Each structure stands twice: as structure tokens, then as C-alpha cells.
Amino acid sequence: MITLHGNLYTVGCGEQGELERVPEMFTNRGGRLGLSRLLTPQVVKFKGKVQLVDAFYFTFVVSKEGHVYGLAYHQLGTQSIKTCFFPVKLTCFKNSEGQVYSLGRSEYGRLGLGQGAEETAVPTALAGIELASGVCCGASVSFAVTRDGAVYAWGMGTNLQPGTGEEDDGWAPVKMTGKQLESRTVLAASSGGQHTVLLAKSKQES
Template identity: 50%
Template sequence: MKGKRRVADSAAGVWHCSHGHVPGQVLAVGQGDVGQLGLGEEVLERTRAALVRLPAPVVQVEAGGMHTVCLTENGEVYTFGCNDEGGLGRDTTEEGSETTPGRVALPKPTVQVSAGDSHTAALARDGTVFIWGSFRDNSGVIGLLEAWEKSVAPKQLHTTEAIVKISSARLLVPQAVRIKGSGRLKFQDVFCGAYFTFALTSEGRVYCFGLSNYHQLGTQSPVSVFMPQVTAGFQGSAVSWVSFSGGQHHSLCLDSTGQVYSLGRAEYGRLGLGVGAREQVCPAAVPELSRATVVACGASVSYAITSDGCALSWGMGTNMQLGTGEEDDAWSPVQMRGKQLDGHAVLAVSSGGQHTMLLIKDQS
């Protein structure tokens, strides 16, 4: 492994998709020292996106902290990467079996998956959710459904209502999120960062909660938001927001015209605002990114997919997640290139702790 490698926690878990459920092929780029690239025991890193062999076309790919989850068009789930906390949901005692895709035995066909640092979730067609793996803190395993216990195989998450979307965050005991003085609001979407959440109402109001130590939630002061609120950065906004993504300490926002905005911490170029950019309290438009359909964040990296299927990346380059072939940081968006991307349109992107996954299809 490279001596100057910088490791960051994953902000994975949100399905950054522009294509509905169009099947495609999976590409991997970045660090793969625990098999998270799915390219076998011998491949520890890729500077350019490489093809991952799967038994069926894939409609969703999610990069967790050090593992990856793929959903095929027939509703099957495949995983690869680190299985120390049970995040793969399958037996990996055979030498090297964690470094290539293996199927997870689930009782029902899956329609959506999500992944966190060391856990995975699958949403079935009937609205039930299955989860496996673990959460951790500084003291070790926290657990998913049972405190201090990791789940090495899928377990059903029991809820009172059918679930329509999953986005990985700490569960333990699922609870309804209450918004003071607002009654029962209807939300049309929810988006998770590493330590914070965005929720979008059917009227287009943006509610935020969680860590905002670098103003990544649009707060005027660097304080945590413990109850959902419309923060200063989004109050009175004339912009019609459609999508969000969160990294470790920064956020990306997408409006209905295709313009990308960023806010929060600026180091390593993760905001895409050019060399010397400073911390942003309010969403700032990323130059020359006005026709995007998808935004996505890793811990210290950012991505956008344009309407013509091009993928752009910026931020920390050390782990080679940017797919530029270099390890330099990128302070402005650069197009991801490579042999496997030639003649293909990018459908979706998901970034983990040190690796990034792409879903592509033929350009025709």
C-alpha cells in the first residue's frame, strides 16, 4: 500500500442514481486491500475504473466503508470486501472468497440496498427490511438490532409500517423522527451523510439534523442540530432542491435545473470551488456543473453525473478514488476517464472509505 495513504470513514449508504432501475455493468476504482473492489486477491488497488464480473446485470451498487453491495435485476444481492463485522452477510471462511462477488441468501427478492461502514441493509418488494453486520464506536461493536452483537447473516427489521426507501444510519431501535410544532409532515425523500441527514418534504422544504461542525447543514454556527429544522442556509431559498449527498464534513446539493452546490469543509478540494476555496456556510454553486442529474459524496471526495452520462470527480486523490489515474487532489471537477468508460454512459456512483463504484451501460 502507498505510504501516504489517508484513510477516512465512509459516508456511504445513499443510492445516488439517475436512471431508475436500468441494468448495467459495475466498475471499481481506488484502494482494494480487503477485497472491496471485487477483483480478486491479487488486485489491491486500481487507478482507473475496472470491470467487476457479476453473474447478472446490476441495477444498484453501493460502496460501504470497506465492502460493496450489488443488486441484480432479478432481485439478488451480491457482496464483497471486509467481512470482519459481518457486513457481507455470507460465509467467507474459504480463502479469498471475500474478494469476489458472492450471493447473500435472502428470503425475499430485493428492490434496494444500502451500505454503511460495516453493515448492509436490503429492502424487499413488500416493504420489509433485512439488515446484517454491525455498528462500531470507540469501544468496539455496538450492534444493529441487539446491543454489542454483530449479525453475520440477514435479520428482519420489524417496523409498524411498510418501508419505501432505506438509507443507512444507526438503527438499534427504529423510531419515528418528530418535528416540533409541525404535526405529521410528509417527506418525499431522505439522504444520509456520515453523521447527518437531509429530509425533503413534498413542498420542497429541506429539514436537516446531525453534525454541522463545518456548517455542512447550512448552520450559521458550527453546532450540532439535534431536532430536524430548516437551517439558515436553506431558509427562504428560491431554489427547488431535488437531491442531497453528505460526506464526512461536507454536503452536495442538486437543484431542479441540474446545478450542483456544495457547502461545509473545503480541505482537499472536496467542495469543487477551486484552489483556495474556503469553508462554505451556505450552498455555493459549483462552476460549470449546471446539467447534472446525480450528486454523490465519499468522506472527502465528491462526484456528479451529467445528463449525457459523464462522471466527474473532485476532492482527495490519495486513495485513487477519483479515477483520474493520479493521486493528486482535485480542487475542481474533472471528468473520470478510462478504457472501461469509453463508449459507456455512467448511470450511478457510490463512494466508500477508500474505493468508488460506478454503474455503466452502453452509450447507444
């Protein structure tokens, strides 16, 4: 949760480092402070203020100053598979505004790096996508919204989330098309376990 003042609060399970404010030895039951340490929202300490959070078994945080932090699990771009229990400032995204990167597991094409791509701990730039204004990911699919209002999708096709009309996995980013998008500009995308939502507006609107 992000407050209006840009402070980040977390609550819930912390066994994979998701809370980013609890040492590993206390992530199961909260230590001497009990479960309230995990189940009561508390602030995560950062230098600066937070403007964006994206999370699943891991979390990326973008500060208002433009710095990217990796939190939790093994998909953080730190070239280490050690779980992080406190925020780590990432330098691999320096001077890459608008470029889309992927890292982590490769099954079902979720990296968008082409068929046969292997999992990677190093952020790798995706080809074929214009400069992006935002990205989001579900369990096994990912999306990039471009500055021009297009949206690209890649990953598992079983639940038709990539929007191609087929259940084949998408191993590389494909621009989403269709009657509903012909006259609309996509503003944002959000993806869950088996569904995806697009926020769009008419191209005729100012």
C-alpha cells in the same frame, strides 16, 4: 432507511444529531428508555414523504415534494454551527434544480471550489458541471452525475477515487474519462471511505 411508503427510519449513534429524533440529552445512552431508543429503528417525523437520503456526519433529506432538509452536525447550510437534533427545512436550494452546491470543510479540495478555497457554511454553486441528476460523497471526495450520463469528481486523490489515475487532490470538478466509460452512460455513483462504485449502462442500450 426509507420504506416503500416514503417514511424515514434511523438507528445507531446519535451524538452528532444523526438520528434526528432524539433530544441532545438522550443521545449518549438513550435516557430512561435505554439503548433500545437508539438501537431500534424508529421513524423520523417529516411533513410529506422522503425519497432520498445522503449521510456521513450529517444528513440531507429530499422529500417527494422537493423540499430539502438538513439533519445533524455543522454542514447543513443553515449558517449556524449549532448541531441540529431534529430536521431543519432549508430554503437556500429553492429554484436550483440540477445545480450542484457544496459547503463544509475545504481540505483536499473536497468543496470543488478551487485551490485556496476556505470552508463555508453557505451553499456555493460549483462551476463547470452540467445540470446534475444526482450527487454523492465519500469521506473526502465528491461526485456529480449529470443528466447526460457523465460523472464529475473532486477531492482527495490519495486512494485514486477521483479516477484521474493520479494521486493529486482535485480542487475543482473534473469529468471522469477512461476506456471503461467511453461507450457507457453513468446512471449513479456511490462512494465509501476509500472506494467508489459507478452504476453504468452501454450507450447502445435503450
